[in-house]
Amino acid sequence: MDAGKFLDDLLKKPESLDRLATALDAGGLFDGLPTTVRRVLFLGMGSSRYAARVAALRLRAAGIDAAADYASTSLGYPPDPATLVVAISATGGSRETLEAVARHHGVSFVAALTNKDGSPITKGADHVIPMLAGPEEGGVACRTFQHTLALLLALFDQRVGQGVDGALVRRAAEATQDLLDRRSDWLPGVLELLDGPHGVYTIAPAERLSSADQSALMVREGPRRQATACETGDWAHVDVYLTKTYDYRALLFPGSPYDGQAMEWVRERGSTVVTVGGEVAGQAGGVRYRHDDDPGVALLTETLVAELVAASWWAHG
Numbered sequence: 001m002d003a004g005k006f007l008d009d010l011l012k013k014p015e016s017l018d019r020l021a022t023a024l025d026a027g028g029l030f031d032g033l034p035t036t037v038r039r040v041l042f043l044g045m046g047s048s049r050y051a052a053r054v055a056a057l058r059l060r061a062a063g064i065d066a067a068a069d070y071a072s073t074s075l076g077y078p079p080d081p082a083t084l085v086v087a088i089s090a091t092g093g094s095r096e097t098l099e100a101v102a103r104h105h106g107v108s109f110v111a112a113l114t115n116k117d118g119s120p121i122t123k124g125a126d127h128v129i130p131m132l133a134g135p136e137e138g139g140v141a142c143r144t145f146q147h148t149l150a151l152l153l154a155l156f157d158q159r160v161g162q163g164v165d166g167a168l169v170r171r172a173a174e175a176t177q178d179l180l181d182r183r184s185d186w187l188p189g190v191l192e193l194l195d196g197p198h199g200v201y202t203i204a205p206a207e208r209l210s211s212a213d214q215s216a217l218m219v220r221e222g223p224r225r226q227a228t229a230c231e232t233g234d235w236a237h238v239d240v241y242l243t244k245t246y247d248y249r250a251l252l253f254p255g256s257p258y259d260g261q262a263m264e265w266v267r268e269r270g271s272t273v274v275t276v277g278g279e280v281a282g283q284a285g286g287v288r289y290r291h292d293d294d295p296g297v298a299l300l301t302e303t304l305v306a307e308l309v310a311a312s313w314w315a316h317g
Contacts, residue, residue, distance in 0.1 A: 003314040006138030006222060010307055011180060016143050017173035017300075020132050020150060021166025029151070030158045032127050034109050038082035040159065041108075042068040042152075043100045047145040047217060048088035050210040054299065055152035057207065062160050071100040079107035086111050086155070090131060090144035092119020101125075113151060115144050129155075140221055142307055145214055146172075149300055171291045172300035178290040179304050186287045187308055193274050193285050194309060198246040199226030201239065202306065205256035206231050208299050215251055215306030223313035232256035236265070243269040253302055254278035255295065276302045 023029060040059055042052035052068035059066035069076045071094065077083065085108045087101040092114040098121060104110050105124040112125035115133050122128045129151060133143040150172065154164050179186075194200050200219050204212035212229035219227035230239045233256060240262075242248050248271040252259070259280050266273050267282040274285045277292035287305050291297040 001139035001222075002137065003222065003311060004138075006140050006142070006314065007308075007311045009136050009138045009140070009142050010304065010311060012134065013143055013146065013304070014173045014177040014180070016132075016134055017146070017150070017169050017176065019134075020147055021169040021173065023132055024154055024164055024166040024169060027164065029129055030155060030164065033111060033158070034084055037084040037109070038065060039077065039080070040064060040066040040084045040086065041077050042066070042086045042088060043071045043076075043097055044068070044088035045071050045094050045096050047141045047210075047214055048090065048094070048097070048148060050213040050217075051145060051148040051152055052086070052088055054149070054208065054210045055156060058153075058156050059159060062156070064159060069100075071096040073100075076100065079104045081107060081109075083108040084111065085109065086113055086129075086152075087121055087125070088113045088148060089119070089121045090115045090133070090136075090141050090148070092116040092121040094121075097121065113148065115147070140218070142218070145303070146300055149210065153296060153299070168294075168296045169300070171294060171297050175289050175291045175297050175301040176304055179287070179301070179308075182289075183308055187312065189285055190274055190287060190305065191309060191312055193272055194249050194251065195313075196247040196249040196272070198242075198248065199228070200306075200309075201242070201248065201250040202227065202229045202253075203232050203235055203239075203250055203262065204229070204253040205258075206233070207295070208253055208255065208302075211253045211299065211302050212251075214303045218303070218307050218310040219313075222310040225313065232262060233258040235262045240265050243271045248272065250274070251276060251306055252280065252283070253298070254280055255298070276305045
């Protein structure tokens with residue numbers, strides 16, 4: 001793992017997204033997937049599971065039976081010919097995912113979503129979906145996480161009978177470029193506001209919980225700082241207590257009907273909240289970017305703020 005190369009990986013996000021958008025426009029990435037199945041089951045670990053959980057929620061909201069399991073569970077859904085299994089691993093070698101998907105080979109239809117051609121996860125798969133994120137020289141899943149989300153959103157469109165194209169991904173590329181171009185304006189202030197003695201907390205609505213999960217992971221994985229994610233509504237039940245005794249500093253991704261509930265406690269206890277993509281009463285600072293009023297763009301883009309924070313802390317110790 002390398003801090004400088006991690007930053008380089010982040011700077012390549014817009015061009016990488018543009019390539020993915022072109023591939024989506026060309027079609028064919030999902031050709032061969034069964035058109036009628038009873039269930040969609042996502043398997044993965046780490047950031048792969050973060051993305052899958054959001055995708056499964058969207059499918060369920062559309063009336064499609066879908067679940068995102070830890071690949072490591074021993075109590076997952078049994079193999080079933082009526083199940084489409086989407087096994088996700090950027091490297092294609094995650095041990096837990098390989099062992100979980102092996103139980104489905106020859107019974108369920110297995111689609112492998114990976115960034116590495118010919119990797120172990122493609123062996124025995126009925127279909128391979130390439131992430132097309134390019135190599136991540138920094139050793140951190142950043143572009144692959146973003147591409148996983150983008151492809152799972154496209155898969156949702158395919159499952160519900162909508163057209164699959166690269167329009168959303170192109171808007172996300174524009175939003176990503178905007179954040180990168182203006183980072184000298186917003187990043188120093190965010191770094192100062194979040195740099196406390198008790199770590200960073202990330203908060204997002206259930207529909208975009210992957211943003212909180214991935215953001216916290218970036219802070220842990222790169223600079224090795226304490227960071228924990230929480231769903232916005234659940235925050236008042238599980239994390240509010242920390243504002244009583246900690247110098248509590250959080251990155252909030254607005255959009256939950258329970259933003260105000262959380263911010264009441266933040267204001268009362270003098271905690272520090274930085275928002276990404278919107279404003280809430282009582283925030284200490286905020287970062288806006290192009291197209292941030294589009295929930296799909298937000299889902300694909302907003303983790304870049306924490307990634308750049310992590311890259312800076314990592315580079316400077």
